[in-house]
Amino acid sequence: MTDAQTPRRTQAERTRASKAKIIQAATQFFAQQGYRGAKMSDIARTANLTEPGLLHHFPSKNHLLMEVLAERDRIDGELIDFKGYSEKNDFLSSQQKLVEHNSTVPGLVQLFTTLAAESIQKEHPGHNFFRERYHKGRADEIEMLRHAQESGEIRSDIPAEDLAAMLYAMMDGLQIQWLYEPETIDMVKVFSNFTKLLKPEKD
Amino acid sequence: MTDAQTPRRTQAERTRASKAKIIQAATQFFAQQGYRGAKMSDIARTANLTEPGLLHHFPSKNHLLMEVLAERDRIDGELIDFKGYSEKNDFLSSQQKLVEHNSTVPGLVQLFTTLAAESIQKEHPGHNFFRERYHKGRADEIEMLRHAQESGEIRSDIPAEDLAAMLYAMMDGLQIQWLYEPETIDMVKVFSNFTKLLKPEKD
DNA sequence: GTCTATACCCTGATAGAC
């Protein structure tokens, strides 16, 4: 039909569709088995391709990982803007909403939990990504935490730098326990009680 | 010298020494590269053995992992008893001392951080070990937390079950950030500020 | 853009001598 009129655009769209499928499959296997444990053959088959077919779009497993991480960063960035997880006002409830959202996407939580730990190794292809992610993430939160402290939403007797590290630690740590025992650990409830601790003492 | 008199005992001691060397090397490589990333050949070479030499003592990589984990549990159990990390009185300062100790053994912290995340996968040989470790660990802490709440050391407006999950989460989460940036993250200081949050409000 | 065929390396594990 339109093939004769716009053949190149159709090609480009097919490529994009293939790439999207591959990223989706790779996300699934990197989450379930980690980077090392995931096999290119499994990812390829799940994306309805052979291995060389996959490697035509992503020249190596390493490249594929970087694209998966970049893609997640992009999507999460949009989500944070859209859902207002980084609101200056009502900082704690925006963090709470983030945890609630995470509790609905265990696959993605497992992707980050698994890869973040695997990437502690300096030689790991994801090492710089995660080190910078934590570094920048804390820096951004420190800003917001200072505002929340000034507005009286959060207690001021603990440095904002430490609070930022605590927030990341609490989320990461609860995610591990939740992934092991989703029925036993109510991540949302525990985090909610954690935010209680951060509010100023009544006096 | 004594070989003629006690040949069998000498043999047994040699075996024990070999096994200890292997466990030590395996601990190092499992920590640095995870279970999947660690190579039997590297472990064997570090223990001054060939691969079949190693496999004479531990019939498979899987067995070796289980022994490494069991050995760490044994040693840590002794350490906890000896250093009183599970004191009923002064619960928070015993937890603080545990964090201080951990900050002196980054290799062992990396072993547990890396393997705990890798073992989230149900098929991983370490899965049951870590699931039970968290489960039992929290159960034990809940007991102590209840006592600490009764004695007034810890605030009582949050369920002990949630506090137990929080303590594990905070330690695990801080360890990740600390392993990425040991110079930037002062795990001991941040955890100390976290324990502040757990103390009752002054009224 | 996707395939078949294959190169090439690495890995855990076994057989059997010493």
Added chain:
DNA sequence: GTCTATCAGGGTATAGAC
């Protein structure tokens, strides 16, 4: 208890046809 030799299998990546 440790070795040499070796296997069977799986892993990523490449060459080249269609």
